[in-house]
Amino acid sequence: MGTQANYAGGKLIAVDWGTSRLRAWLVDGGGAAIAEADSDQGIGALSGGHEAVFEALVADWPKVPAIMAGMVGSRQGWREAAYVPCPATPAALAASFFRFSTGGGRPMAIVPGLVFHAAWRDGDVIRGEETQMIGMIDREPAFAGTVIMPGTHSKWVRIDRGTIVDFQTFITGELFALLSEKSFLRHSVAGGGGDLVASPDFGLAIERTTGEALPFLASLFSVRTRQLLGNVSREHNLAYLSGLVIGGEIAAARDLGALGPGTAIRIIGSRSLARAYANALEVAGFDAEALDGSELVLDGLTHLARTIGFLEKAA
Amino acid sequence: MGTQANYAGGKLIAVDWGTSRLRAWLVDGGGAAIAEADSDQGIGALSGGHEAVFEALVADWPKVPAIMAGMVGSRQGWREAAYVPCPATPAALAASFFRFSTGGGRPMAIVPGLVFHAAWRDGDVIRGEETQMIGMIDREPAFAGTVIMPGTHSKWVRIDRGTIVDFQTFITGELFALLSEKSFLRHSVAGGGGDLVASPDFGLAIERTTGEALPFLASLFSVRTRQLLGNVSREHNLAYLSGLVIGGEIAAARDLGALGPGTAIRIIGSRSLARAYANALEVAGFDAEALDGSELVLDGLTHLARTIGFLEKAA
Numbered sequence: 001m002g003t004q005a006n007y008a009g010g011k012l013i014a015v016d017w018g019t020s021r022l023r024a025w026l027v028d029g030g031g032a033a034i035a036e037a038d039s040d041q042g043i044g045a046l047s048g049g050h051e052a053v054f055e056a057l058v059a060d061w062p063k064v065p066a067i068m069a070g071m072v073g074s075r076q077g078w079r080e081a082a083y084v085p086c087p088a089t090p091a092a093l094a095a096s097f098f099r100f101s102t103g104g105g106r107p108m109a110i111v112p113g114l115v116f117h118a119a120w121r122d123g124d125v126i127r128g129e130e131t132q133m134i135g136m137i138d139r140e141p142a143f144a145g146t147v148i149m150p151g152t153h154s155k156w157v158r159i160d161r162g163t164i165v166d167f168q169t170f171i172t173g174e175l176f177a178l179l180s181e182k183s184f185l186r187h188s189v190a191g192g193g194g195d196l197v198a199s200p201d202f203g204l205a206i207e208r209t210t211g212e213a214l215p216f217l218a219s220l221f222s223v224r225t226r227q228l229l230g231n232v233s234r235e236h237n238l239a240y241l242s243g244l245v246i247g248g249e250i251a252a253a254r255d256l257g258a259l260g261p262g263t264a265i266r267i268i269g270s271r272s273l274a275r276a277y278a279n280a281l282e283v284a285g286f287d288a289e290a291l292d293g294s295e296l297v298l299d300g301l302t303h304l305a306r307t308i309g310f311l312e313k314a315a
Numbered sequence: 316m317g318t319q320a321n322y323a324g325g326k327l328i329a330v331d332w333g334t335s336r337l338r339a340w341l342v343d344g345g346g347a348a349i350a351e352a353d354s355d356q357g358i359g360a361l362s363g364g365h366e367a368v369f370e371a372l373v374a375d376w377p378k379v380p381a382i383m384a385g386m387v388g389s390r391q392g393w394r395e396a397a398y399v400p401c402p403a404t405p406a407a408l409a410a411s412f413f414r415f416s417t418g419g420g421r422p423m424a425i426v427p428g429l430v431f432h433a434a435w436r437d438g439d440v441i442r443g444e445e446t447q448m449i450g451m452i453d454r455e456p457a458f459a460g461t462v463i464m465p466g467t468h469s470k471w472v473r474i475d476r477g478t479i480v481d482f483q484t485f486i487t488g489e490l491f492a493l494l495s496e497k498s499f500l501r502h503s504v505a506g507g508g509g510d511l512v513a514s515p516d517f518g519l520a521i522e523r524t525t526g527e528a529l530p531f532l533a534s535l536f537s538v539r540t541r542q543l544l545g546n547v548s549r550e551h552n553l554a555y556l557s558g559l560v561i562g563g564e565i566a567a568a569r570d571l572g573a574l575g576p577g578t579a580i581r582i583i584g585s586r587s588l589a590r591a592y593a594n595a596l597e598v599a600g601f602d603a604e605a606l607d608g609s610e611l612v613l614d615g616l617t618h619l620a621r622t623i624g625f626l627e628k629a630a
Contacts, residue, residue: 122537123544169536179492216565221484222437229438252530
């Protein structure tokens with residue numbers, strides 16, 4: 001109990017509540033995290049009972065307002081928050097928060113998601129990553145370019161000096177898992193792990209899909225024939241398959257106008273994924289800079305908390 | 316036993332032995348099938364014992380030579396037959412047959428597969444479909460154009476007056492099964508069945524992927540958002556997803572030069588798949604004619620049997 005005194009300066013609880021994890025930070029008046037808590041009770045594991053789960057996690061902390069982002073605001077979450085249309089500013093997001101009070105009287109706010117309606121396809125949505133975008137804009141207000149958030153469902157977001165212009169989702173990580181683990185190609189690739197980027201076959205696949213215009217759908221069967229005819233090892237073949245899906249994603253994003261000569265690029269993601277994408281982009285002729293995603297979530301949440309009065313404006 | 320007398324005219328056994336099925340025809344001197352037998356003992360279900368399985372199936376037929384095509388000639392089959400490089404003619408295939416005799420002294424011949432080495436990717440292979448190609452060439456010796464064999468692994472084969480020029484494999488059917496049954500999109504599409512082509516969303520997806528240049532990889536997430544934002548039914552969404560993978564395949568084949576203005580197109584496949592592809596190609600601006608695949612296998616086998624002396628030349 002000796003540490004409880006440290007919580008006294010807490011003014012806000014910032015929450016990142018996604019499908020598989022719940023993370024909370026106790027934040028002081030200056031926006032610094034003074035305590036952290038997390039659990040595996042993600043939205044995907046719950047069917048109701050959100051308030052009890054949340055209050056149990058932060059029971060030792062002061063009864064201050066909480067701001068939340070992620071799947072907690074989806075139809076399957078605690079309360080459904082809106083989708084704000086792009087182009088969108090941090091102010092537009094702040095104006096569409098879902099506000100409520102818990103049974104215990106704690107003021108709550110859920111960050112809305114983003115929706116983008118393109119002429120050439122149906123709408124695309126973001127829920128969760130918008131908060132990292134806000135954190136990124138808070139740090140680099142003059143940034144104009146493309147932000148890539150690789151993962152199970154990669155997001156490519158175009159930003160222009162504080163405005164989230166548009167975005168595109170690619171299901172790259174999921175597709176790679178399906179192809180390498182569930183398709184007939186699983187017999188031709190290693191079981192996973194290892195440093196895929198270190199294999200020259202990763203770069204070869206990137207070069208073919210981005211430089212030589214090999215269509216992604218025309219590239220997949222060759223993962224099998226490389227083993228059948230060329231005796232390529234399963235480890236190198238896994239790297240090749242990884243390069244095909246990431247290279248296919250980069251080529252498609254380029255076709256959509258998210259990449260061009262001189263486009264400024266930031267990558268937000270885990271160290272290994274960020275490295276793979278930076279390497280792939282380099283092969284494709286683009287420079288990219290990697291940022292730490294977990295820090296940006298907290299930055300975004302505290303920035304947004306200030307705009308809705310949950311935290312005092314920064315001095 | 317009254318029917319055994321009918322087998323007396325049998326001069327050749329023609330065999331299509333694939334991964335999941337074994338089919339055999341007893342053929343008379345004129346190339347006509349006078350009896351047929353099949354079993355579910357495909358190559359994928361066996362580890363050795365091929366001769367016993369085959370002899371049991373044809374035990375009632377005369378002890379005549381047998382010609383076989385399909386996975387029976389793969390590394391996992393009875394005996395491994397070669398891959399003949401493209402461009403290839405029926406005569407080149409006939410020169411590379413794998414010939415042997417069974418323990419019981421029956422002359423056997425296995426049709427070789429095809430391999431194509433493109434500059435821009437690793438080699439591609441065909442094993443089984445080459446025999447339908449030979450049957451098709453036998454019927455239309457002057458044909459010059461593209462033959463599409465849709466399925467789990469679709470083959471696009473370019474033919475020029477009797478020569479198999481090159482080909483490309485797309486794993487379209489497998490990708491559709493993975494996406495509709497194993498990915499997160501399974502929650503947004505119907506469980507299968509139904510007349511997918513009848514939905515206007517099938518044509519919409521074809522139009523977007525082939526006409527409006529929506530990259531395949533950029534199209535998949537919208538299957539989810541169509542349901543989330545647009546309340547599209549799961550049945551129509553399954554048709555849309557089917558249109559995306561088939562349209563993506565057509566767009567990639569076009570990029571590779573397998574389709575162009577005025578290209579003659581034949582589709583060899585099941586009635587429903589052939590109809591879907593013919594419909595998709597029409598939306599994309601191409602005319603195609605559907606052929607019956609099972610007849611072509613037998614035509615190809617009898618044509619090749621004549622070239623190696625297993626059957627007398629046609630009058």
